[in-house]
Amino acid sequence: MRVGVFKFSSCDGCQLAFFDVLEELLKSREIQIEFFLEAQSINRFDTFDVSFVEGSVSTEEEEERIRQIRESSRYLVSIGACAVSGGIQSIRNFLDFETLKNEVYNYVDLHNSLPTSRPISDYVKVNYEVRGCPINAFELVEIVTSIILNKSLTVNLNPVCVECKAKGNICILVLGSPCLGPITASGCGALCPSFKRGCYGCFGPLRGSNFEGLKQIFKERGWDFQESILSSFNSYNKNFRDEVWKLGS
Amino acid sequence: MFYIIDVKGLxxxxxxxxxxxxxxxxxxxxxxxxxxxxxDFNSLPFGYTQMEGPSFYQLLQSSGRYFTYLRPSNTLKYFLRSPNMKLLTVKRSNGELSFEYHINHRKLAFFDVRRCDLKALQTLDNVYLNDRFPDPYYRSLRENMFxxxxDCQTASDVCFCHCMGVYLEDSYGADIFITELDGRFLVTALSKKGVELVEKLHIKKASVEDIQKAKEKREGLLSTxxxxxxxxxxxxxxxRNIEHPYWEEIGKRxxxxxNCTQVCPTCFCFDIKEVNSIELDLSERVVSWDSCFNQTFATVHKFNIRDTITSRYRQWLMHKMAxxxxxxxxxxxxxxxxxxTWCPAKIDIQVETAKLREL
Structure with a gap:
């Protein structure tokens, strides 16, 4: 199985997850890592059975490159909040780009960013998305194993709350901490609520969850819902992009 | 068999x-x-009381008495069917498959189960230990259990067991039962195991007055x-009201x-997954808690027959009550x-059921 690991606009943190499970991955004799700039000196760009893509598309060069990768790959898996939602850099999508650029950079001419930072799925077909900032490394092993076995992957549609209660936690939202758990996809093992800290949504919005209902609860308790969502890595996620636009208006 | 003890006896x-x-x-x-x-015996929450309401929980230290608190927030099912439980391991070695079933033979004792939770255990037993499809994993733990x-001394603002078929003298499954009197405890031994345990300790038999007092205590609970x-x-x-538009109102909230299904002592729905090793020589079958509120729960051939939250809430309440x-x-x-208590949206099953039956 020919594997490629690629980076777009991102912090490299999700690629590091590969190092956490590399030993496990290489137990399989079927895996050949053909392209992974962060990990090896000799890389070959040809065709791939599966390409893992980290980062968002935020320059013209990246727009072109993601199409090439798509054309060369049987499966394309986006990994992490940047690739899945647009990342922290997608906060600019909700602001005026020109103003922002002039405020941040001294030499605007050297700057070649696009006005928006977008998820991979805004440009090409994505076969599977791995949520998280950073991702859960064990999910990579599960994906590779499933591809080898030709086993269908189930898309995780449970909220964080499911994992949270399974760990024996009590609900910190009830006890008075702002928590985005009910509208956030699980997969992190309810890491933050297990330490009595509210979920801030790094695994991104859960499709079909009750955005308005949680907004109402935050309002009743005097918590800033808009801030919690807009300052997140996942505010531009397709699942609630429209709702986030409404929050600002 | 009735006995009377003090806190040392406890x-x-x-x-x-x-x-x-x-x-x-x-x-x-x-x-x-x-x-x-x-x-530790010294870490039992003697003397505490709970204040509970919709989306509200507070613990107070109150009295010089002992069993003044109520049922804990988690339930027996957490121990009898833990949230992620390995059922089976299949190994492949030299082309041969071997199967290992993980039946748990641990001997568990629950000290301090209230009547609502005993009733819940009876409900779970009816699910897991029925004649047609008894569950060997559950049965093993149940048979070894003490x-x-x-007895509760007061009801909280969320309690309504007295309406749901839990009666004052119900003690399903209990081996011994404890009722707090003033500074002393009436112990009722209800099973052979229970009698054996108590007899071993050489404790005093209760008088007719003690038994009568315990009965009065229990009756006093009803007014709370x-x-x-x-x-x-x-x-x-x-x-009659299954298509009533009021369900939509709950669905919005x-x-x-x-949360509700996971803290519920009787919700038993589960999912089973096969977890494979990357070397393809090992497969583990894991049963996990599922919930009718999850979107994959009623998904059949990629089509979710209960796609709206309204339909999922209705399924849950209707299952519980009808x-x-x-x-x-x-x-x-x-x-x-x-x-x-644990619904962040303050949805109260008793209030909603009462409303839905009257519409």
Whole structure:
């Protein structure tokens, strides 16, 4: 199985997850890592059975490159909040780009960013998305194993709350901490609520969850819902992009 | 068989259980009462009281009495069918498959189970130990189990067990039962195991007056309930309103977070997954808690037959209050009120059921 690991606009943190499970991955004799700039000196760009893509598309060069990768790959898996939602850099999508650029950079001419930072799925077909900032490394092993076995992957549609209660936690939202758990996809093992800290949504919005209902609860308790969502890595996620636009208006 | 003990006697019962069993009892964890294993007798939450309401929980230290607190926030099912439980391991070696079933033979004792939770255990037993498809994993734990029941002294604002078929003298499954009198405890031994345990400790037999006093204590509990649900013809009334637009009102508030099903002592729905090793020489079958509020729960051939939160809430309430009657001839709700306390959206099953039956 020919594997490629690629980076777009991102912090490299999700690629590091590969190092956490590399030993496990290489137990399989079927895996050949053909392209992974962060990990090896000799890389070959040809065709791939599966390409893992980290980062968002935020320059013209990246727009072109993601199409090439798509054309060369049987499966394309986006990994992490940047690739899945647009990342922290997608906060600019909700602001005026020109103003922002002039405020941040001294030499605007050297700057070649696009006005928006977008998820991979805004440009090409994505076969599977791995949520998280950073991702859960064990999910990579599960994906590779499933591809080898030709086993269908189930898309995780449970909220964080499911994992949270399974760990024996009590609900910190009830006890008075702002928590985005009910509208956030699980997969992190309810890491933050297990330490009595509210979920801030790094695994991104859960499709079909009750955005308005949680907004109402935050309002009743005097918590800033808009801030919690807009300052997140996942505010531009397709699942609630429209709702986030409404929050600002 | 009735006995009378003081707090030292209580401690010796506890100690005696610990010799044979893994004892699970309520204790304080981060300000919440939870069933835990290996709790010291001195760490039992004696004297605490709980204030509970819709999306509200507070623990107070109150009296010089002992069993003033109520049922813990987690339930027996957490120990009998833990959230992620390995059922089976299949290994492949030299082309041969071997199968290992993970039946748990641990001996568990629950010290301090309230009548609502005993009723819930009966409800679960009816699901897992039925004649047609008994569950060997559950059965093994159940057969090795010792149960100490305890009488509540007051009801919280979310309790309504008295409406859900939990009666004052119900003690399903309990081996011994404890009722607190003034500074002393009436111990009722209800099973052979229970009698054996108590007899070993050489404790005093209770007098007729003690037994009478305990009965009066129990009766006094009834006047402390603030909630009431009329269950007469409940099923029929709910079926009548199954298409009522009011369900939509609840659906707008419900977060579909699954808190209610996970704290419910009778919700038993599960999912089974095969976890494979990357070397393809090992496969583990894991059963996990599922919930009718999860979007994949009713997904059949990629099509979710309950795609809206409204339809999922309706499924849950109707199952508890109506479908369970069709399936098992009883309610799926024991009125413990946990789902009311732990619903972030303040949805109250007793209030909503009462409303839906009247519409």
């Amino acid at each position: 401690e010796s019962i506890y100690g005696s259980l610990k010799e044979t069993f893994h004892v699970i009892s309520p204790t304080l964890k981060d300000g919440i009462l939870l069933y835990s294993e290996d709790v 149960l100490v029941g305890v 309930f603030k909630k009431y649900l009329d269950t007469k013809d409940l099923k029929e009334n709910l079926y 419900c977060l579909s977070c699954t 479908y369970w009657q069709d399936q098992f001839g009883e309610f799926g709700c024991v009125g413990c009120g946990r789902c009311i």
